[in-house]
């Protein structure tokens with residue numbers, strides 16, 4: 136009898152360990168022999184902890200399961216897929232999953248994250264084998280041809296970045312994985328690291344082969360201890376099996392990998408601040424140029440990519456650039472793991488080709504708001520992303536289409552707010568967050584954000600409103616154009632989009648906002 | 652803090668980490684993992700081992716929210732105050748937490764549980780979909796110990 140209970144942090148935060156213990160105890164009491172696999176999450180997070188049983192016809196899901204349901208589940212013979220009010224049906228047939236296009240997340244939730252055997256049985260290391268048979272420049276070309284763009288926010292073409300590192304001569308090059316995932320509303324990196332760590336190791340190894348690097352670091356935020364634990368174990372397993380170390384898969388090539396833990400600074404997600412932090416300094420943004428691809432970690436050429444960018448490389452190598460490029464629209468190729476969060480009934484991870492709309496995500500997948508109230512505003516792309524009103528929910532989600540809306544797709548996080556949200560408060564929060572997390576290097580960001588909070592306080596308290604609104608737009612203008620990085624440079628996105636689309640929350644009529 | 656002098660954990664940590672590239676953060680993490688905070692007397696030895704000034708080490712410690720320079724209370728509660736949790740009432744949860752009981756409550760900005768908001772952490776344990784009732788249940792036992 137094979138049973139799956141996720142050990143994804145979201146499942147753990149909802150009692151998955153207690154549930155596992157209760158199932159084991161009840162099976163013991165009934166003298167039933169079971170095998171419990173701790174898989175990643177399928178991404179239907181409102182159903183967590185969601186357990187699955189293996190049947191000859193396929194896996195059957197039950198959820199959300201509490202420890203108090205365990206006895207009744209056994210009574211209902213759930214081990215053979217028996218009827219129970221928590222029975223959801225065959226996992227693969229569930230609408231939320233069935234409608235997805237899982238490429239990067241193909242294995243997440245299906246396999247045991249730390250079973251190399253599972254990994255190999257599910258197309259694991261096929262991409263690496265391909266890469267090992269190719270010259271470095273051909274690997275870079277294939278990544279370029281796939282159209283893959285950085286999933287960490289800036290959407291820079293991954294192949295072009297690799298090309299720069301490849302052609303820069305140096306005695307040492309590095310691969311750095313940006314796993315600082317600090318954006319509210321995002322958890323794709325976490326789910327991937329916890330649910331399929333080997334794919335990230337494989338992606339980083341391919342990157343190393345492509346540019347000639349021998350050392351890699353995974354910079355993971357301290358808020359993700361479970362991901363750190365899983366990654367460390369996976370690295371150990373991969374090393375023992377010869378997939379890391381001095382002789383990768385018998386190729387004679389070397390690649391070493393090490394996990395480094397962040398320390399609670401959002402700005403360390405910015406690539407140069409991250410490199411500073413890795414080198415043992417405060418996370419202060421470096422001025423560019425030089426690009427990290429030329430002068431990166433410890434002054435050496437460095438590929439720094441987001442978790443999802445790197446984890447998408449193995450399937451590109453295994454199935455080919457054309458296969459990947461076939462998904463998506465315009466210049467946004469492939470898939471994006473969208474993360475549906477906040478006030479939403481069915482929140483979770485939805486991997487889909489670019490081009491889907493917010494409305495489809497929020498209603499067809501998400502089932503509307505959690506509270507059952509009308510959805511008012513949606514923040515896409517993290518704390519530096521714009522708030523979108525209903526009139527923008529039908530725009531296809533594509534980097535360029537979002538840019539045209541003065542919005543940001545970013546890392547694909549979607550935070551839903553119902554009609555009780557007050558956008559002037561959310562705008563104030565955006566400024567406050569910037570003030571807390573600013574690295575302090577440039578004035579528009581460091582001082583501007585603090586002033587922004589004060590100005591918004593006055594607007595909220597209806598003091599001298601016309602003058603303060605003018606101040607706010609001036610301030611945002613200075614931040615937009617005078618900041619060294621997107622922290623200060625994009626905080627105006629949530630602030631000004633809130634003001635523009637929800638003027639009533641700032642005590643203005645529509646015409647007032649236009650004036651502002 | 653009473654450090655057993657026959658077995659100085661700080662010196663041991665420095666010794667085992669000082670040669671790795673970019674050793675400062677790993678050293679600080681290891682010390683905090685061991686002692687729950689970074690005592691002021693650690694700064695001097697770290698600085699000399701890594702060839703930094705004390706001010707530089709201090710600057711790094713104070714830059715990162717995660718590092719503590721004094722012993723934390725027996726139990727720490729971190730409530731997520733970022734946008735997704737706000738959309739599900741984290742502000743109310745924060746107020747509730749501050750008004751009930753004698754807890755050490757701090758904000759955090761995203762725990763990666765944004766589809767199951769609001770989220771919080773009690774010590775190292777994550778909790779999601781935290782209603783006020785659930786908060787009371789989870790914290791009931793803490794009061795007696797802290």
Ligand SMILES: Cc1cc2nc3c(=O)[nH]c(=O)nc-3n(C[C@H](O)[C@H](O)[C@H](O)COP(=O)(O)O)c2cc1C
Pocket residue numbers: 284285286287288289290291293313314315316317318401402403404405406407439440441442444445620621622
């Ligand atoms: C304030 C700030 C925070 C950022 N946080 C992250 C992050 O947590 N993860 C990430 O991958 N990129 C983050 N970025 C973007 C990185 O600077 C960089 O673009 C990215 O690591 C490049 O990898 P990619 O091309 O694979 O996306 C952040 C940028 C800024 C300005």
Ligand code: SF4
Pocket residue numbers: 402420572573574575576577578580581618619620621622623624
């Ligand atoms: S914009 Fe802010 S975070 Fe970015 S470099 Fe300037 S001060 Fe630092």
Ligand code: FES
Pocket residue numbers: 318319320321731732733734735736737760761762763764765768769770
């Ligand atoms: S916003 Fe609270 S867990 Fe992400």
